[in-house]
Amino acid sequence: MANISLKPPPTHTGRGLDLNVGVEKLKNVGSRNLPRLHKLGIKTVCDLLWHLPSRYEDYSRIILINELVPDQKVTVQGQVAKISSRRIFPYFRKGFGGQARRNLTIIEAIVQDDTGGVRAVWFNQPYIAASLPEGTRVSLAGTVKLDKRGLYLASPSYEKLRDDDHFAYHLTHTHGLIPVYPETEGVTSKYLRFLIKPLISEIQFEDHLSPETREKNGLVDLATAIQKAHYPLTLDEANQARERLAFDELLLFQIKSLLERRKINQLKSPAIPFDKEFVTDFIKHLPFELTKDQKIAVWEILKDLEKSYPMNRLLEGDVGSGKTVVALIAALEVARAAVRPDGERGCQTVFLAPTEVLANQHMDTIRRLIAHTDTEVALLTSSNAWSTYSLGNKAEIKRRIASGKAKIIIGTHALIQKDVEFKNLGLVVVDEQHRFGVNQRAALVKNKELVPHLLSMTATPIPRTLALTIYGDLDISIIKEKPKNRQKIITKIVPPSGRQEAYQFIRSEVKSGRQVFVICPRIELAESLPLSPRPGAPVPSVPPEGPPPLLGLKGKLSASQQLRLALAADMKAVQEEYKKLSELVFPDLKVAMLHGKMPARTTARSGGKPSKEEVMRNFKNGFIDILVSTSVIEVGVDIPNATVMMIENAEFFGLAQLHQFRGRIGRDVHQSYCFLFTTSAEKTTNQRLKAMTATDDGFLLAEKDMAIRGPGSFFGTEQSGLPDLAMAALANVELIKKSRAEARTILKEDPNLKNHESLKQQLLRLPKMVHFE
Incomplete structure (x- = not known):
């Protein structure tokens, strides 16, 4: 389960139950089960209704007993002709965990319809004998097995039939597409169905999408979506329901990213003049030739730096594609050409790396590439501190950073400390930015009046649909081309x-x-x-014979x-x-x-x-x-x-x-x-x-990985900030386009969401996006 909630604000069901009320108010939720439900993220009635099935068991066909065949999932309805209970004692077989199970209770019933009878067998559930006395009309759902005595149903789900309902459409556990939910110890799918089904028919949601919007995008209404997500008549209905709910979640993220982009454009940053002659001369002195993709990325970044509001760009490149040199060119431009409010030239750039290994690597690369310049580079990590003009200790390096002498500062989390001050921070380059929290990145910004530009880098190729949603508030530059001297591995x-x-x-x-x-x-x-x-x-699959x-x-x-x-x-x-x-x-x-x-x-x-x-x-x-x-x-x-x-x-x-x-x-x-x-x-x-x-194309592999393992394989739900439904929907390019178009329409007609209070409330619960606050 995702750790964020994208659900409607408090409303009421037909019987006046506030959807934001705690689940402890529901019947059959006692003190024993309450912490178990909380473990699943279910604290309110709304949480319960948004706890969606992970799959469905198809028991929609009611089969006559004389038509049963082995290994078939079926629903059988009939009358209990006989039921018995027997205990095997002593029973010394070692079970999983090495604990001897000394008692085994076997319940066996004979259930008959007009065509014949079949056995139903349960293990260690002695209460079933009292629940299903002879003569009880019952519905059974399970898998048909075959042993030396013939066919039988192995540990089937069961429900009593009402005398007036032969086809039993009121059934919850044994007929139709049966929802199977994410579970935890003590909270089974059967228990969750028991809690959820009574609420389904009484839902009265205020739908934040107008009928015109739903029709335009081919979406069902919200109440229908919740109902059909839990109890669809067909898998098509289930898919339509999940598409509507996924659309809602994607829509929120699209609105959030557009609002964040608008907010960024209102901030002030140092405008860095593009010195084409200097950049061209530096590129000529490089010991290698830049690829076409690198040149395009450099141009996009330097044009962003010219603006008086913050650049917020993601530089996405395959491994070995040369992202560091692209960021370095931007850093040199900032160090040389930027004009600060006090009239002095040169602002500072921070390279923030997730590990000391990567920080040291950046230091070695950058120092080598700018050896012919007079730009001072400093390194500050938890265990290392030095610069190209000083071999001093950490205190000395921090002084050089605070004075503005060090123009390019490379480091790890050690840079995000209160005692590290920057005189004129103009650009922050965050490598593998998804490994840093928003608050950590924001901690670098000490001057709220003039915020630095931000360049995020990642060597993890991400499918564009995934990047545009998760990093919706960032512009994206992509380097696919490898250096010319590289041979295919x-x-x-x-x-x-x-x-x-x-x-x-x-x-x-x-x-x-x-x-x-x-x-x-x-x-x-x-x-x-x-x-x-x-x-x-990847999770290894369990072999047919079971785990070792x-x-x-x-x-x-x-x-x-x-x-x-x-x-x-x-x-x-x-x-x-x-x-x-x-x-x-x-x-x-x-x-x-x-x-x-x-x-x-x-x-x-x-x-x-x-x-x-x-x-x-x-x-x-x-x-x-x-x-x-x-x-x-x-x-x-x-x-x-x-x-x-x-x-x-x-x-x-x-x-x-x-x-x-x-x-x-x-x-x-x-x-x-x-x-x-x-x-x-x-x-x-x-x-x-x-x-x-x-x-060896990382972007092609990323697409294959998403097809094989799903979009969650890149970051996981918690790191991306996306809930499960939206994460799964990232493979649906058409739905992403629809949600983004709708987000633009909403903000164009209602820039401050005055007429969309429901959406505004849900936006407050979303995680922060990847820029500096």
Whole structure:
């Protein structure tokens, strides 16, 4: 569930129940279930009605008993002819978790209609015998199974039939398309249906979309959407309902982004004159030629900087496409040409990086590219502080920043501290901006009268529809073209049988003077695997025979969680893989390891242990042949001499992350190779890995990833700020266009939303967009 609420303001149902009232006021919600509902994000009646099904079980056909066949999902209606209960005692079979179950109660009923009888079997539900005495007319929904005694229904849902309703259209759990909801321990779909269905027929929502708007966009009214989302007669009805609700959520985000853009245009920023001669001369001195995409991006950014209101642009580029040099040209223009209110020339630029590895990488790149200029560059991280004109401590670097002498400042979260002052901040470049919160970015802005321009950068290619919605208040520049000297990376899927051949190939590459990355999913074998994967991460499917047995684990886990834990034993870990490669496979080569738990920098307190900075420096300088690492090298590592990327357990990474890993190699004229090691036979995994071998176009891979795993694979719902419905709808380009057009129409006719109070109230609950407040 998303952690934001995009629902109508308080209104009333037909019986006068305020939709904003707490669910504890509802019948059958006691103190025991209340915290469980809260865990699902259900605190009000409105939350309950917007807790939508994740899928539907189709029990719309009522089948005669003599027409039953094995493995069929059916609804059967008849009369209980016989019901019995028996206990198996003692019962010592070890169950999941290693706990002996000493009692097993089996309830068996014979249900008959005019054509015959069938068994219904339940386990450990002794109350059913009292609930369904002989002679009871009942409706059963479940899967038909076959054993040596014949056909039976395995643990079917059941409901009593009313004597006056043979076809039982009043049924909630055993007839029609039955909604299946996101659940938690103690809150089942049956319980949620029990709570929701009585409310459905009494909804009276004030629809914030006019009949004309609904007709123009082919949308149902709000009350119908809620009703059909929970209890559709057909899947088409369910899809129409979800489309309407998704449209509402997308509409809010589109309005929000348009309002944010309008707000930005009212702010004041330093206008940076475009010195075409200076820019052209700097580009000529670069040791490489800019691509066409880079030149276009530079032009768009510099034209934005000329304006007296803040630039708010996203620079989106594939791995290795050269975003940093584009941002650097803008920073030099700001440092040289900007005229401050006090009449002095030159404003400052901040490069904000999510990790020290990336900050150091930017420092090395920028320092090298501007060596022929007199522009002072400073670095400030939690463990490092220096500038091109001073080797002082942190206090000295902070003084140079505060005085305005340091014109380009590179750093991490250390820059977002109260004691870091900027004299004249003109541009902020945020790398991998989705890794920073809005408040963190806003903390850089100390002068509210003159705010800096903002350039966000990401090396994660994002499908344009996704970017336009999530980053709707940003202009977008895209760099797809790779530098001309780059060769296409050869990517291969390697089964276990190909491991020794891969090792031989690695040895030959090292003998040729090249270097190698080996990526592992974990740091150490003892490291636990999260029971719930990160948003968008691939989840292994459960095999037909069920998850592998895991004895001794306490608590109840879902089948997919059991499988993830079972697979953890096979996941490669950096520490163990480093030991194996350095001692057994390549004892004659220089092997090192890198992971997030290592100290950032070698100090007296680190006890002589190698630091991330030291390892990366040694690898960059060629003192290490093979680097075994976690995903810490995903972004910001530039080792031109590295030509092999070996990814262990590739099935545990998403396409975007695999593409980022691959982007660490192929940065020079040498042919490079990426090996994807996997033991998985799972269909979706193979689809993703085959996509990696077919193309090195990050934007094409992003589209494939969205098609295979859904839009949530890029950020996850919480990071994007989008709720589940809107996130799922991002694959619907037509719906996005309709919602954006409607948002423009609404704001054109009602700029301050005076006539759209409902929308205004919902906008207040949306998260902040990605610009400086």
